Amino acid sequence: MSKQVKGKTTMKKLIPLVTGVCLLIMLAPVALAKGKKNAGPTTVPSDCYAKYDKNYNGTLDADEKEAIRKDYAAEKDGALKSYDKDNDGKLSDEEIAAIPATKTVDAPVKKKKKKNQ
Numbered sequence: 001m002s003k004q005v006k007g008k009t010t011m012k013k014l015i016p017l018v019t020g021v022c023l024l025i026m027l028a029p030v031a032l033a034k035g036k037k038n039a040g041p042t043t044v045p046s047d048c049y050a051k052y053d054k055n056y057n058g059t060l061d062a063d064e065k066e067a068i069r070k071d072y073a074a075e076k077d078g079a080l081k082s083y084d085k086d087n088d089g090k091l092s093d094e095e096i097a098a099i100p101a102t103k104t105v106d107a108p109v110k111k112k113k114k115k116n117q
């Protein structure tokens with residue numbers, strides 16, 4: 001009697017299994033296509049905006065500009081140096097305005113680059 005029950009159970013288990021495999025085969029190409037989509041060039045916030053645009057509104061507000069100036073004053077040879085076009089040791093409004101808001105990356109961002117260490 002116990003053998004009969006076992007056989008029935010196996011048959012019952014087989015149906016969801018087959019259904020599951022069918023679903024997997026159907027869904028696999030979709031999952032692959034999704035993975036490929038992420039590999040193309042993507043526009044992401046530039047390092048500077050990612051760091052200083054605290055309220056994520058796409059512009060550097062007065063207090064955010066202040067934070068940039070402070071950081072630049074503290075670290076004159078840091079990443080912000082490239083934005084000081086006239087090399088006077090300060091970032092003017094024009095120089096901060098010239099900082100690109102976004103950058104284009106080829107591959108999905110895997111690790112965050114740490115520039116100031």
Ligand SMILES: [Ca+2]
Pocket residue numbers: 052053054055056057058059060061064
């Ligand atoms: Ca902002």
Ligand SMILES: [Ca+2]
Pocket residue numbers: 084085086087088089090091092095
């Ligand atoms: Ca300057």
